[in-house]
Each structure stands twice: as structure tokens, then as C-alpha cells.
Amino acid sequence: MAEHFGFLQVLVRTAGESLPVREATVLVEGEGVTERLSTDRSGRTKQISLPAPPASNSLKAGSDAPFALYRVTVEKEGFYKQTTENVPVFAGVVSLQPITLIGLAEYGSDTLSPESSTDTVPSDPQTLNQ
Secondary structure (H helix, E strand, O other): OOOOEEEEEEEEEEHHHOOEOOOOEEEEEEOOEEEEEEOOOOOEOOOEEEEOOOHHHHOOOOOOOOEEEEEEEEEOOOEOEEEEEEEEEEOOOEEEEEEEEOEHHHOOOOOOOHHHOEEEEOOOOOOOOO
16 A cells, blocks of 8 residues: 655644744654654754545545544743644645744743643644545
């Protein structure tokens, strides 16, 4: 069976999407893959190739999902860590995943404790109507 690949690029911005975040560490995990990337001055990672199921899975009811799911975690000093679950990647498609980081200085130390410095964005996997 031939392997199929999709592509992912992560765009990291500050809250309000006003400024790109350069030199953020981006970790992409899933499907037996772990990729560690860094953002450039425009807040983008390089585009990476990731395993994905064949697009033909979308052609008939009852088939496996036509996408693979990945976890994307972004860290940068001075910001809260952000994890996004269930980022879909489709074979032959370039996906752009925006991530918004919130600066630690945007909240007073009385508002959030260090234990709450990680934010996970739950996202239900997409489903096909059958």
C-alpha cells in the first residue's frame, strides 16, 4: 500500500492576531510522528509533510476517515503554552493551522496561577455524514 501525505504549516500570532510570534517552539505529534519546529519572523513554521489516509476514503460510506489527526503544541517564553488537539491533515492538501498565544503580562499574577499556564483547545474530530 502506497503511503499518502498531507502538509501542515503553523501560523503563531499574539492574542488579537495582531503580531507574529517569532522563534516559538512548535511540536507536532500524531500518527507515530513527532516534529519539532520553530517559527520565522512572520510567525510561520516551515511546511512539513505528514502521513495521512488516502483521499479515496471520503468516497464511500463506512470507510475510515480521510484525514489524520495531530496535536500541535506551541511554547514561547513570556506566553502561556497552547495545545490544540485533533488538527486534521488530508492527503495532498496544505493545511494552515493558526495558533494564538496569550502573553503572561496580559494577566496579573493574581488572575492566573503558574499551574494554569497551559491551555488545551479541545476540538472534536470531523466526521463524515453516512
